[in-house]
Amino acid sequence: MISLMINGKEYRADVAPETPLLWVIREHLQLSGTKFGCGVGECGSCTVHINGQAEKSCILPVREAQGKAITTIEGLPEDHPVKRAWVQEQVPQCGYCQPGQMMQAAALLREDPSPDEDKIKQTMDEVLCRCGTYPRIKTAIQTSLRFMKEEGRKS
Amino acid sequence: MKKPLSRRSFVKGILAGSGLTLFLAYTPGGFRVLGAEEIKKADLRDLTLNAWIAISPDGLVTIIVSQSEMGQGVYTSIPMIVADELEADWKTVRFRAAPAADEYKNPVWGMQSTGGSTSIRHFHDLLRKAGAAAREMLLQAAAQAWSVPRPECTAVNGAVRHTGTGRSLSYGKLAAAASKLPLPKDPPLKDPSQFRFIGKPLPRLDVPEKVNGKARFGIDTFIPDMLYASVARPPVFGAKEKSWDTNASKQIKGVEQVVRIGRGVAVCARSFEAARRGRAALAVQWDPGSRPDLDNAAIDKTLLDHLNKTGVVARDDGDAEKVLNSAAKKIESVYRLPYLAHATMEPMNCTAWVQKDRCDVWVPTQSQTGAQQTAAQLSGLDPKKVYIHTTYLGGGFGRRAETDVVEEAVEISKAVTKPVKVIWTREEDIQHDFFRPGNCCRIAGALDARGKITAWAHRVVVPSIFARVFPQMMAKGIDPAAVEGIIDLPYQVPNLRVEYVRMDLPIPVGFWRSVGSSHNAFTVECFMDELALAAGKDPLDFRLEHMDKTSALRRALEMAADKAGWGKPLKAGQARGLACHSCFGSHVAQVAEVSVDKGKGGLRVHRVVCAIDCGPVINPDTVKAQMEGGIIMGLSAALKEQVVFEKGGVKSANFADYPLLRFSETPEIEVHLVQGMKKPEGVGEPGLPPIAPAVANALFAAAGIRMRSLPLTPAVVLEALKKRV
Numbered sequence: 001m002i003s004l005m006i007n008g009k010e011y012r013a014d015v016a017p018e019t020p021l022l023w024v025i026r027e028h029l030q031l032s033g034t035k036f037g038c039g040v041g042e043c044g045s046c047t048v049h050i051n052g053q054a055e056k057s058c059i060l061p062v063r064e065a066q067g068k069a070i071t072t073i074e075g076l077p078e079d080h081p082v083k084r085a086w087v088q089e090q091v092p093q094c095g096y097c098q099p100g101q102m103m104q105a106a107a108l109l110r111e112d113p114s115p116d117e118d119k120i121k122q123t124m125d126e127v128l129c130r131c132g133t134y135p136r137i138k139t140a141i142q143t144s145l146r147f148m149k150e151e152g153r154k155s
Numbered sequence: 156m157k158k159p160l161s162r163r164s165f166v167k168g169i170l171a172g173s174g175l176t177l178f179l180a181y182t183p184g185g186f187r188v189l190g191a192e193e194i195k196k197a198d199l200r201d202l203t204l205n206a207w208i209a210i211s212p213d214g215l216v217t218i219i220v221s222q223s224e225m226g227q228g229v230y231t232s233i234p235m236i237v238a239d240e241l242e243a244d245w246k247t248v249r250f251r252a253a254p255a256a257d258e259y260k261n262p263v264w265g266m267q268s269t270g271g272s273t274s275i276r277h278f279h280d281l282l283r284k285a286g287a288a289a290r291e292m293l294l295q296a297a298a299q300a301w302s303v304p305r306p307e308c309t310a311v312n313g314a315v316r317h318t319g320t321g322r323s324l325s326y327g328k329l330a331a332a333a334s335k336l337p338l339p340k341d342p343p344l345k346d347p348s349q350f351r352f353i354g355k356p357l358p359r360l361d362v363p364e365k366v367n368g369k370a371r372f373g374i375d376t377f378i379p380d381m382l383y384a385s386v387a388r389p390p391v392f393g394a395k396e397k398s399w400d401t402n403a404s405k406q407i408k409g410v411e412q413v414v415r416i417g418r419g420v421a422v423c424a425r426s427f428e429a430a431r432r433g434r435a436a437l438a439v440q441w442d443p444g445s446r447p448d449l450d451n452a453a454i455d456k457t458l459l460d461h462l463n464k465t466g467v468v469a470r471d472d473g474d475a476e477k478v479l480n481s482a483a484k485k486i487e488s489v490y491r492l493p494y495l496a497h498a499t500m501e502p503m504n505c506t507a508w509v510q511k512d513r514c515d516v517w518v519p520t521q522s523q524t525g526a527q528q529t530a531a532q533l534s535g536l537d538p539k540k541v542y543i544h545t546t547y548l549g550g551g552f553g554r555r556a557e558t559d560v561v562e563e564a565v566e567i568s569k570a571v572t573k574p575v576k577v578i579w580t581r582e583e584d585i586q587h588d589f590f591r592p593g594n595c596c597r598i599a600g601a602l603d604a605r606g607k608i609t610a611w612a613h614r615v616v617v618p619s620i621f622a623r624v625f626p627q628m629m630a631k632g633i634d635p636a637a638v639e640g641i642i643d644l645p646y647q648v649p650n651l652r653v654e655y656v657r658m659d660l661p662i663p664v665g666f667w668r669s670v671g672s673s674h675n676a677f678t679v680e681c682f683m684d685e686l687a688l689a690a691g692k693d694p695l696d697f698r699l700e701h702m703d704k705t706s707a708l709r710r711a712l713e714m715a716a717d718k719a720g721w722g723k724p725l726k727a728g729q730a731r732g733l734a735c736h737s738c739f740g741s742h743v744a745q746v747a748e749v750s751v752d753k754g755k756g757g758l759r760v761h762r763v764v765c766a767i768d769c770g771p772v773i774n775p776d777t778v779k780a781q782m783e784g785g786i787i788m789g790l791s792a793a794l795k796e797q798v799v800f801e802k803g804g805v806k807s808a809n810f811a812d813y814p815l816l817r818f819s820e821t822p823e824i825e826v827h828l829v830q831g832m833k834k835p836e837g838v839g840e841p842g843l844p845p846i847a848p849a850v851a852n853a854l855f856a857a858a859g860i861r862m863r864s865l866p867l868t869p870a871v872v873l874e875a876l877k878k879r880v
Binding site: 092 | 224225226227228358359361362363365366367368369370371372374375377383408426427428498499500501502547548549550551552578580581776780783784785786787788809810811815816817818819821823824
């Protein structure tokens with residue numbers, strides 16, 4: 001039995017320790033906001049936070065997530081500047097990759113509240129979008145930064 | 156589980172034009188007919204006014220959307236159309252996916268499906284009528300309630316008001332009485348000047364749940380006691396399984412059953428990981444398939460060999476051959492394009508539950524009709540007993556018009572008599588796609604002394620999509636997709652000959668966003684630049700000289716060129732290219748600004764200016780998003796994508812070897828709406844075709860290399876640069 005702390009709540013799952021965290025979150029615990037896209041850490045749809053860092057849960061064995069604070073899209077506060085910016089800039093099209101995009105962006109802004117363009121590019125290159133929402137993601141990241149600045153808060 | 160639904164329950168909608176006699180309600184288990192007793196109950200949620208509109212007693216307006224939401228914003232644009240005519244209060248408007256039912260079939264196509272950029276252009280009139288009809292019923296109900304003449308009542312923002320007394324009744328309060336009234340056949344429509352939602356950039360209704368993580372895609376379906384299935388499919392085209400080890404598979408913890416199905420061998424387990432491990436343990440042995448020699452070189456050779464065959468003539472104006480033979484100036488080029496994968500971010504999946512008297516299918520599908528027919532056939536049930544629950548689609552692009560994964564889920568569920576969720580891995584998704592076909596063509600063009608095109612001969616070689624999907628549309632053996640954009644060439648050419656040579660390979664091909672236009676815009680628009688060069692003319696001027704003054708495409712081209720500053724200086728090292736194309740009723744022109752790393756061959760697209768005429772716009776922000784998306788998908792294909800085949804199968808497997816465009820490679824995109832035409836036209840696909848030729852033309856302007864095949868990878872560009880020197 002594996003015990004996990006997700007979004008501040010304890011979950012237990014009867015899974016093999018090498019099972020990727022993604023499948024435990026999605027299928028065993030039915031927190032389905034975190035998505036399966038490639039299974040090899042190439043697309044970033046499965047991005048979650050482990051102790052505040054963006055991690056690809058499809059290649060992370062669940063045993064390595066034990067004892068750490070896991071945050072999924074459901075656990076990112078509704079008033080988080082990234083979530084509000086994503087709504088304001090109308091980012092999603094199909095929406096499938098967006099939880100990963102937002103988790104990736106939120107981790108970046110937490111780590112660096114004034115990232116330069118190169119840092120944003122390097123970070124956001126980790127998450128694929130087939131619908132082509134990249135221009136709006138770019139705008140939404142700037143909007144998130146503006147929200148943070150205006151509100152004098154950290155994400 | 157709820158009791159089976161009777162398909163008779165579905166109210167006869169606006170399509171049928173008959174009166175309303177039944178009540179329908181949506182419950183968590185699906186649509187349900189309500190008896191008279193139930194209608195009286197206080198927990199009644201919705202009352203339907205017709206197939207598209209349900210209003211709850213507390214005033215929530217639910218628009219039932221026949222079309223699948225795959226990112227194009229249809230769960231907002233369709234409600235906008237209906238709610239505008241209904242004169243609803245937008246704050247009360249909700250949406251819901253329609254079941255598979257006759258009422259929701261595309262009135263032009265006769266099937267319930269989402270594709271061909273038709274959701275607005277085929278449904279627009281019908282939806283307005285549906286909204287207006289319901290508004291009239293609410294007005295009539297109010298007039299009856301107050302015993303006043305109908306003309307004294309007006310509908311305003313979700314309520315009916317009585318002009319004389321100022322009394323008002325909300326739609327919620329009127330819904331029950333209104334739903335018993337006959338459906339007006341010819342309700343008055345609003346004058347466009349009265350529109351309150353249509354034409355406005357309203358925020359999408361699906362965005363909140365796509366941001367908070369609660370949006371349910373097909374892969375997010377969970378049915379109590381369901382099994383997960385993973386299917387071993389032929390690794391090469393046409394292969395049959397010779398042997399497999401069921402016992403070894405069943406040794407894996409969690410594996411419950413192994414069943415042979417039409418498309419391979421399925422392993423059912425308590426978890427997806429167990430199903431995958433069980434599939435690996437099967438160690439299926441396959442025969443070598445139908446074409447073990449097939450690889451990219453063999454495909455290219457076959458394509459090029461077919462160029463020497465005479466094709467079926469799809470258009471023949473004047474005498475192109477004669478004019479070409481005697482032309483003052485003649486050029487000829489061969490273009491070649493690769494097979495492409497759809498690579499929707501949500502891999503293929505489907506959940507099915509076949510029971511004795513009903514079959515439920517939860518699926519992110521572009522074809523409810525196809526899914527229902529497939530499930531009926533494989534379950535042996537009447538289509539009326541097959542319930543299609545359309546989820547959000549994590550991308551479609553044509554891939555989800557196919558029903559292969561529905562086949563698998565239904566077949567497996569029937570065999571194991573349990574609900575089953577089939578999930579494909581990314582590798583399966585890429586390797587078992589219905590690909591955008593590879594293509595090649597030869598174009599010969601003649602110019603007169605003044606630089607006008609006098610003849611154009613175009614021979615296209617491409618596998619047929621329609622021959623499999625809609626064979627009835629293969630008039631004279633011509634696949635309409637193969638020649639689209641050529642037989643309707645937007646340029647005035649007196650002698651035009653278009654030939655189609657069908658080439659069949661065992662590689663499955665299907666609709667991929669913009670279909671044949673994804674090939675033909677590239678070849679036509681690159682060749683136009685080649686002709687302009689031969690004529691010594693500017694690519695913009697050359698095109699305009701060959702376009703009718705009233706052409707909608709011409710207006711789009713002029714706008715894009717103007718907004719992009721065509722002819723004005725750019726930063727050192729950058730150059731512009733343009734292209735335009737008409738498809739799905741709309742007209743799009745794009746100007747790309749590119750630079751090339753001459754040492755490494757890397758191509759950088761800095762900015763794209765796009766102009767579209769899709770007629771009157773429902774939601775301008777959605778149109779803009781679709782242009783952005785089309786440009787990015789088209790650019791991804793132009794710069795990076797090609798399926799690699801090997802030993803008769805697909806070698807490409809995941810995003811490492813089938814790369815897609817990423818964030819940092821995205822240009823600035825600017826979209827302008829022309830809105831010159833009278834009727835709404837398509838937007839899902841038309842944004843894609845012009846970008847590849849615009850970029851290739853810009854590359855020629857930047858570096859003097861004419862690329863006649865895609866993708867323009869750094870290696871390919873570098874080689875061309877070296878050859879030029």
